[in-house]
Amino acid sequence: MTKQVREVAVEVLLQIEKNQAYSNLLLNQTVNRTKLERRDIGLLTELVYGTIQRRDMLDFFLTPFVKKGLHTLEDWVRILLRLSVYQLAYLDRVPDRAVVHEAVNIAKKRGHKGISGMVNGVLRSIQREGLPTFETITDPIERLAIETSHPLWLVKRWVEQYGFEETTLICQSSLIPPSVTVRVNRIKATPEEVIEKLAHEDITARKGELSEDAIVIESGNVFETAVFKDGFVTVQDESSMLVGRALGALSGMSVLDACAAPGGKSTHIAEQMDNMGRLFSVDLHEHKVKLIVEQANRLGLSMIETKVSDSRKLDTIFEKETFDRILIDAPCSGFGVIRRKPDIKWAKREKDIDAIKRIQQEILTAVAPYLKKGGTLVYSTCTVDKDENEETVREFLTKHHDFVHDDTLQERLPEKVVASSRYQSGMVTILPHDFQSDGFFIAGFKKK
Missing domain, CATH: 1.10.940.10 (NusB-like)
Incomplete structure (x- = not known):
């Protein structure tokens, strides 16, 4: 065979x-x-x-x-x-x-x-x-690129942004196969209860390192279990789980997830809201919006209302200042998830980043008016590129004087993330080697 x-x-x-x-x-x-x-x-x-x-x-x-x-x-x-x-x-x-x-x-x-x-x-x-042997390659950046199999332009870019040592760790960590992590549906059970249920189905699991909602699967196929089919868990990386928490949505609020497919973060937000309130999940592609509906149904979440739309053109759907919370999990280069999707590093070109950045700015600018005064907006990406992350935040705040960094973000993130040197007021980068999770960026804004 x-x-x-x-x-x-x-x-x-x-x-x-x-x-x-x-x-x-x-x-x-x-x-x-x-x-x-x-x-x-x-x-x-x-x-x-x-x-x-x-x-x-x-x-x-x-x-x-x-x-x-x-x-x-x-x-x-x-x-x-x-x-x-x-x-x-x-x-x-x-x-x-x-x-x-x-x-x-x-x-x-x-x-x-x-x-x-x-x-x-x-x-x-x-x-x-x-x-x-790699010793024959005399230039250290070129050697690192070949030894860890990353495009030379990307390694050079990371060295400029993070320095050589940190870049070495980023490159090495993206060759390590990722763990399978699942998020517990808090409406249905606690992590301890789910670990016990999985044990009855011959799945070995332990609590996660980073997110309070995470379980790491150590052996067995979780997707074939009744626990999965009955909506007790959702597949999601631990870094990604921090985004829903960072939003701080509460029961009864009105919330927008502006780039929502395939629905991991939307369903997490709905779970935290105890399935009470209004949550609109918007995505550009109809087939992807169907995935959100499927997820919500499996998890028993009835509050999610899906819309097929470009987030830059929401004026036909919503009134301005409608939402207490808005999440923009923006389209990005995806360089934080290379260990899960290795083809990303070969498919992208350096010039693509400028185009992606432009789309990120357009979405932020278009969606911002739908947030109520005093509301919270979270911007996140699954990349570690500083142009798409810190630079995009800086540019947005420069042009939108009614928004400021949300310094309360740290209250909704794990202590070990806030304690890291990468946390700055209202935003944090998680590199893949920090906690053996995906590379991610999370920023919080308050509307004055």
């Missing part, structure tokens, strides 16, 4: 590279379509994510062994070689000879005798001579 897994992995990686398909969505579709056994799903996931995550590093390993250069190879051949070297370098449980044998068979199937011979020759040479 594992033979098929590697062929499927080549197919998936090829689609991601050619069509800029999202790895997580494509993997789910592929798993549903191919009906792989469970142990094979685990291997497929590891092969696909691992190969994307370490792409440039694998190319560095391969380069000395491909005579005419990697760029001369057909896409599928290059991907097959990367996949094979990833297994040779990082997967102890697969014998080297099996990796080579499998690669040669796939090459025979997809290509001609010359290609399978070349694949065999390259992989056997690597087995014989060993992998090249």
